[in-house]
Amino acid sequence: MALRIFLDTNVVLDFLFDRKPSSEAASKVIELSESGNLILFLSAMSINNIYYIARRTVGHEKSIEIIK
Numbered sequence: 001m002a003l004r005i006f007l008d009t010n011v012v013l014d015f016l017f018d019r020k021p022s023s024e025a026a027s028k029v030i031e032l033s034e035s036g037n038l039i040l041f042l043s044a045m046s047i048n049n050i051y052y053i054a055r056r057t058v059g060h061e062k063s064i065e066i067i068k
Contacts, residue, residue: 003039004038005040006040006041006042006043007041007042009050012026012046013050016054051067054066
C-alpha cells in the first residue's frame with residue numbers, strides 16, 4: 001500500500017518554479033508519487049494560493065494550465 005502524504009503549498013511551488021534549494025527534494029516527492037509509491041494530497045486552499053503566486057509570476061493563462 002502506498003504511503004499517503006499531505007503536501008504543503010510550498011512543496012508544490014518549489015517543484016513548479018524550480019525554487020532552489022528545495023526544488024530537488026520536491027521533485028523526488030513528485031517522482032515517488034508518479035511511480036505509485038506515494039499518494040499525495042493537497043488542500044483546496046493550496047490551489048488558490050498556487051494560482052495567486054503563479055499568476056504574479058507567469059500570468060493568468062499559464063497559471064490555469066499549471067493548476068490543471
